[in-house]
Amino acid sequence: MKNSRRKFLTSISMLAAASAFPVQSFGFGKSRKLKVVLVGTGIRGTSFWGKRLVDEYSDILEFVGLSDVNSGRLDYAKEYIGVTCPLFTNFDKMLKKTKPDLVIVTTVDATHHEFIIKGLEFGCDVLTEKPLTTDGDKAQRILDAERKSGKNLIVGFNYRWSPYNTKIKELLMDKTIGDITSVDFHWYLNTYHGASYFRRWHGLKDKGGSLWVHKATHHFDLLNWWLDSDPSEVFAYGNLEHYGSNGPFKGANCRTCEHKGNCEYYFDITKNQRLMDLYVANENHDGYIRDNCLFRDEIDIYDKMSAQIKYANDVTVNYSLTTYSPFEGWRIAFNGTKGRIEASLDIPYNINTNVDQAEMHAKEMEQNAVEEAMTENIIVHKLWSDFDTVTVPTEKGGHGGGDKRLHDKIFKTPEIEDPYARSAGIRDGIMSILIGIGARNSIETGNPIKIADLTDLVPQAKRIKSTK
Numbered sequence: 001m002k003n004s005r006r007k008f009l010t011s012i013s014m015l016a017a018a019s020a021f022p023v024q025s026f027g028f029g030k031s032r033k034l035k036v037v038l039v040g041t042g043i044r045g046t047s048f049w050g051k052r053l054v055d056e057y058s059d060i061l062e063f064v065g066l067s068d069v070n071s072g073r074l075d076y077a078k079e080y081i082g083v084t085c086p087l088f089t090n091f092d093k094m095l096k097k098t099k100p101d102l103v104i105v106t107t108v109d110a111t112h113h114e115f116i117i118k119g120l121e122f123g124c125d126v127l128t129e130k131p132l133t134t135d136g137d138k139a140q141r142i143l144d145a146e147r148k149s150g151k152n153l154i155v156g157f158n159y160r161w162s163p164y165n166t167k168i169k170e171l172l173m174d175k176t177i178g179d180i181t182s183v184d185f186h187w188y189l190n191t192y193h194g195a196s197y198f199r200r201w202h203g204l205k206d207k208g209g210s211l212w213v214h215k216a217t218h219h220f221d222l223l224n225w226w227l228d229s230d231p232s233e234v235f236a237y238g239n240l241e242h243y244g245s246n247g248p249f250k251g252a253n254c255r256t257c258e259h260k261g262n263c264e265y266y267f268d269i270t271k272n273q274r275l276m277d278l279y280v281a282n283e284n285h286d287g288y289i290r291d292n293c294l295f296r297d298e299i300d301i302y303d304k305m306s307a308q309i310k311y312a313n314d315v316t317v318n319y320s321l322t323t324y325s326p327f328e329g330w331r332i333a334f335n336g337t338k339g340r341i342e343a344s345l346d347i348p349y350n351i352n353t354n355v356d357q358a359e360m361h362a363k364e365m366e367q368n369a370v371e372e373a374m375t376e377n378i379i380v381h382k383l384w385s386d387f388d389t390v391t392v393p394t395e396k397g398g399h400g401g402g403d404k405r406l407h408d409k410i411f412k413t414p415e416i417e418d419p420y421a422r423s424a425g426i427r428d429g430i431m432s433i434l435i436g437i438g439a440r441n442s443i444e445t446g447n448p449i450k451i452a453d454l455t456d457l458v459p460q461a462k463r464i465k466s467t468k
């Protein structure tokens with residue numbers, strides 16, 4: 001036990017070191033656990049950063065406070081996570097009262113900056129869910145706070161940690177197809193997962209920054225990491241043509257809707273006790289409706305998105321995101337000076353099986369799913385040769401197995417050097433959102449957007465860690 005605690009005490013420092021942050025020495029001894037507070041006790045906060053931390057790492061950390069604007073959800077969270085710490089609807093009071101070592105931020109995206117900046121200014125290390133934030137001004141304020149504080153900021157990019165994505169990184173690092181010159185990257189959200197964003201706060205730009213930021217931050221982080229370069233310019237198109245006011249009818253929410261019988265998107269939240277307890281039971285506190293109508297007029301994000309991205313190392317990328325595909329999956333192709341790599345996940349006709357798309361979405365969100373042994377392929381096709389098939393064992397639960405590997409790196413094996421450099425810091429968090437923010441600005445202005453115009457970070461042909 002002592003050993004695992006000692007490891008953890010250095011873990012955040014080591015992650016930070018991987019991000020070229022100054023190594024911190026924590027101001028506490030071996031006699032006590034890391035004091036953690038969490039703000040945002042929604043589904044991600046209570047499960048992945050709440051209950052899972054308590055279940056797996058209680059020997060090295062303890063929750064000393066939970067905070068949320070919804071007092072009902074806070075009460076539920078305390079019980080669900082299994083902690084006895086005090087609850088706060090006021091984040092500032094929580095900081096003053098509990099003096100934590102680490103602040104975990106899992107609130108609505110557009111509010112992350114507030115808690116990140118306050119946490120850093122209070123002298124805490126901060127671990128935030130993606131996306132780091134939702135616009136360039138907030139990103140700059142986070143950068144300024146981080147530079148002043150000398151504290152560490154970690155972004156929870158879990159996708160890098162899935163074995164399939166790591167294998168792609170390995171093939172690229174090994175220069176299997178020479179230097180990369182261009183990429184095609186297309187992501188398909190199905191009518192369960194894709195639709196779910198339009199039911200929730202994610203459907204409003206001022207809450208999630210649009211799916212260009214909320215969702216695509218994952219994809220752009222993968223690209224930046226795979227290509228090992230910073231984006232320099234983006235041009236994009238996008239529109240809202242399927243959800244929102246385009247729907248054939250609308251209702252107040254699914255539970256009470258008179259169109260239940262003829263809406264393909266009808267979602268019966270009453271069948272999911274966890275969602276009933278977390279959201280429905282607490283609607284009276286903040287009016288947030290989890291099974292909102294995805295055809296409501298207030299939705300202002302895009303449901304089809306397409307961008308061209310130029311990297312500082314001259315790689316060009318064609319990217320698209322679809323939100324109402326019959327299947328969930330993605331495909332990517334890297335063109336290199338010595339050949340081409342094609343990879344895809346979950347495309348039903350590639351793996352020769354019909355997947356239940358509703359079940360697939362549920363599994364993706366689960367942390368403790370029992371895994372069937374599965375494999376997926378990566379095609380490596382060198383110029384003037386036959387293609388080779390690289391077979392990779394894959395997992396479906398917890399974001400392709402990325403979730404638990406990210407936790408283990410932070411809390412269990414921080415001392416093991418990672419040849420793939422999967423730990424993400426503030427520069428990674430910012431570079432990934434700037435592509436989405438630039439794409440949004442490009443659609444709104446009709447112009448290509450230079451990444452260097454969005455914050456004071458200068459895009460580098462080869463990625464660096466420093467934000468100075």
Ligand SMILES: NC(=O)c1ccc[n+]([C@@H]2O[C@H](COP(=O)([O-])OP(=O)(O)OC[C@H]3O[C@@H](n4cnc5c(N)ncnc54)[C@H](O)[C@@H]3O)[C@@H](O)[C@H]2O)c1
Nearest residue numbers: 040041042043044045068069070106107108109111129130
């Ligand atoms: N890495 C991943 O794969 C992944 C998966 C899911 C969610 N997330 C991220 O986790 C975060 C939370 O998402 P979620 O799905 O749990 O959403 P959610 O709606 O379930 O939870 C958000 C919580 O934040 C609270 N909140 C909102 N504004 C607040 C404020 N100003 N002060 C305090 N509390 C506030 C809400 O009351 C709610 O309890 C988001 O940033 C999301 O992008 C990441």
